Amino acid sequence: MSLETSFQRRSLPLEHPFTIARGTVTETDVVTVRVEDDDGRVGIGAAGPASHYGETADTVEAVLPDLLEVVEDVGDPARLSRIERQMRETVRYNPAARAAVSIAVHDLETKRLGVPLYRYWGLDPAESLETSYTIGIDDAETMCEKAETAIDRGYGTLKVKLGTDRDEEIVRTIRSVAPDASLYVDANEAWTPREAVETIDRLAAFDLAFVEQPVPADDPEGLRFVYERSPVPIAADESCLTLSDVPAVADRCDVANLKLMKCGGLREVRRMIHAARAHGLEVMLGCMTESNASIAAACHLAPLLDYADLDGSLLLADDPYDGVPMPDGRIDLESLDRPGTGATAD
Numbered sequence: 165m166s167l168e169t170s171f172q173r174r175s176l177p178l179e180h181p182f183t184i185a186r187g188t189v190t191e192t193d194v195v196t197v198r199v200e201d202d203d204g205r206v207g208i209g210a211a212g213p214a215s216h217y218g219e220t221a222d223t224v225e226a227v228l229p230d231l232l233e234v235v236e237d238v239g240d241p242a243r244l245s246r247i248e249r250q251m252r253e254t255v256r257y258n259p260a261a262r263a264a265v266s267i268a269v270h271d272l273e274t275k276r277l278g279v280p281l282y283r284y285w286g287l288d289p290a291e292s293l294e295t296s297y298t299i300g301i302d303d304a305e306t307m308c309e310k311a312e313t314a315i316d317r318g319y320g321t322l323k324v325k326l327g328t329d330r331d332e333e334i335v336r337t338i339r340s341v342a343p344d345a346s347l348y349v350d351a352n353e354a355w356t357p358r359e360a361v362e363t364i365d366r367l368a369a370f371d372l373a374f375v376e377q378p379v380p381a382d383d384p385e386g387l388r389f390v391y392e393r394s395p396v397p398i399a400a401d402e403s404c405l406t407l408s409d410v411p412a413v414a415d416r417c418d419v420a421n422l423k424l425m426k427c428g429g430l431r432e433v434r435r436m437i438h439a440a441r442a443h444g445l446e447v448m449l450g451c452m453t454e455s456n457a458s459i460a461a462a463c464h465l466a467p468l469l470d471y472a473d474l475d476g477s478l479l480l481a482d483d484p485y486d487g488v489p490m491p492d493g494r495i496d497l498e499s500l501d502r503p504g505t506g507a508t509a510d
């Protein structure tokens with residue numbers, strides 16, 4: 165068998181400018197990978213690089229030729245473990261670039277087998293769950309309008325970005341228009357440990373499911389300080405990138421927020437899910453602003469999760485790819501009518 169590979173970069177505008185504590189983006193650069201077998205079957209994956217972790221579309225494009233050479237040399241999409249291991253040996257960092265290739269090869273292999281990805285893993289599609297819909301930082305009125313629109317569209321779970329000087333006002337206003345929604349907040353490292361404890365004490369009245377990444381990742385003792393004092397469960401995102409981070413955060417958070425673009429592949433993220441469970445953590449799968457060329461693959465892990473934050477495609481003005489159907493935000497694996505990840509150019 166021989167495999168042909170290629171990649172293409174594109175810039176995708178977001179529906180609205182998206183602001184978190186670190187800054188604002190209006191578009192996202194993704195690099196889509198194609199792996200094609202002799203029979204003309206094509207696997208698709210994509211990198212949604214995050215500059216916070218040192219990756220850009222430029223760095224993805226710089227390392228993809230070496231990663232795709234691994235795929236062509238192995239020459240068999242069934243040898244997923246070998247491909248992922250050799251990619252890691254070839255390029256130690258650059259997890260979004262490796263994730264793109266991992267997704268494309270998984271997509272191709274499951275298309276060859278004629279099964280959707282979740283079935284390849286033996287997962288029950290009925291055990292799926294709904295994605296949260298993320299509200300970026302803006303003035304409280306605009307955030308409120310976005311929350312109302314999301315509720316009208318059927319979303320029952322909202323994730324609200326914080327890290328401003330008016331966090332309490334934001335949460336109070338959004339809770340007033342979404343009284344029944346499940347509500348998460350994400351400070352993206354914006355608070356000091358003491359600020360975090362004081363803020364979370366005030367926010368606890370608004371019935372939050374959890375507070376994500378209250379303090380900087382380079383302050384692990386600060387995370388523990390907050391965790392030991394917080395009346396609301398704590399999730400770790402920027403503090404939990406790869407497998408070895410799972411035991412390191414296990415005694416200082418309740419929820420691990422895992423992402424393909426942080427850990428570098430579908431096999432690695434599954435190892436992280438099981439490691440997190442073994443350490444008594446709840447598991448959330450999140451994403452960057454990504455198209456369905458990568459989000460679709462993440463959706464197949466939904467049966468293994470406690471929380472899904474897989475709204476990357478929903479935040480785009482126009483995703484060039486269809487993926488797993490999400491009626492009312494529910495990740496509907498049962499209605500997926502095609503093999504592979506379901507990512508398909510619409």
Ligand SMILES: [Mg+2]
Nearest residue numbers: 350376377401
């Ligand atoms: Mg986060």
